[in-house]
Amino acid sequence: MIDLQLLKADPDRFRASQRARGGDEALIDEVLQADVSRRAAIQAFEDARAEQKSFSKQIGKATPEERERLLAEAKTLSERVKALSVEADEAETAFGRAIARVPNLVIDGVPAGGEENFATLRTVGQPRDFATEGFEPQDHLALGEALGAIDTARGAKVSGSRFHYLVGYGAQLELGLLNLARDVAMRNGFVPVITPTLVKPEVMGGTGFLGEHADEVYRLEADDLFLVGTSEVPLAGFHMDEIIDLSEGPKRYGGWSSCYRREAGSHGKDTRGIFRVHQFQKVEMFSYVHQDDAEAEHERMLALQEEMLQLCELPYRVIDVAAGDLGDSAARKFDCEAWVPSQERYRELTSTSNCTTFQSRRLKIRERTEKGTVPVATLNGTMANTRWLVPILENHQQADGSVRVPEALRPYLGGLEVLR
């Protein structure tokens, strides 16, 4: 949820943000109007309620003969309070719905426009020149199947399309990668956490996933629970309804969880292999920081993601995602995209979002400061996930179909240097 005070003080900033996102500017005026109605309704109710309270007190002390008369008056007053209370509730609800629809205020400097309007911040590493090396690179599925590491046929048989088994080297590689990610995160202050993967509606909604992208989320109708698409969700919910202490610095968590995504609307996209699947595993950074420290923390997360890519010896580029492609919660998002030889292009491997106070306002996560209790900023970022196996296999493949293991991963694979 956005900051109402800020919206009232500077609505043009929010209109500009909506423009950059390609969103609806009129929404801003709807919220302002709803706020006026809400305040009027609340005031009317509270005045009546105050009157009723003092009246009610008199009745308690009244003599029997006074009582009769007072009761009659109190009764009409009571009815008025009830009616005004309903009106106030309705106005409050209408306002809540309006403001909940406003996505986060985009940070200055984020490129405007849709998915294709991203800005490339830097490109690191050189893609291999397979032509010079004298062989045609295979894609990750061909490599994975030959190694007995990836089995999508049986995944489809058992669970349907976009499901897979990781077997042998595949399982080892994923666990190794995730353990490396967890270690790097832990060294940098992210406390490892294994989270629930089913969450209540208020947590899923609070993190902003039930807005525009609600059809991406699996829902368990019978239990009114949602399967998380990332441990960002349960980690954001971790401190829900709490006043946390950030006086000793940020709270940093490294979540490890399975992730579930419906991939609605991506029919026909990336259908081969394990690039886009319904279920995968991920190690995710999540930080709660003081508002003013959010942008520094964002850079810090990005630096750790780049460290991971470098440890896996992958060529990549970093992009500043355009406003229209941000999602409701994010005020800015950086993606790291790794080179995928079989596709001859960079593909998203990590994402880190600065959600400023958007999530914490909904989830009621605050800290105590000299100025009172204020919402904290939340940030999240990928450390590693199943998708990483794609560029790792492809970039490190050798002419004979074997795959060289990046040095940083070897300790996690029992010293294994080559998968063959």
Next chain:
RNA sequence: GGAGUCGUCGCAUAGUCUGGUCUAGUGCACCACCCUGCUAAGGUGGAGUCCCGAUUAUUCGGGACCGUGGGUUCAAAUCCCACCGGCUCCGCCA
């Protein structure tokens, strides 16, 4: 799945039977000050969260919050209903 029991301002608890004097008491912890000659004790005061308004270094007024949501009533922490959560026991099960 069944039975019992509990849910109160950081923690621990009183208050619920018998609705109004609860503007929620007490202890611990916390903060400020005072007193005290010694790593302590005592005294005084303060202190929660959210919303609305006025005024804005701030302060003041009003309202809401006793697990959540309904209901009864002039009036609900207190009575009624539903739900959620904790604990104990029974049954069933990976």
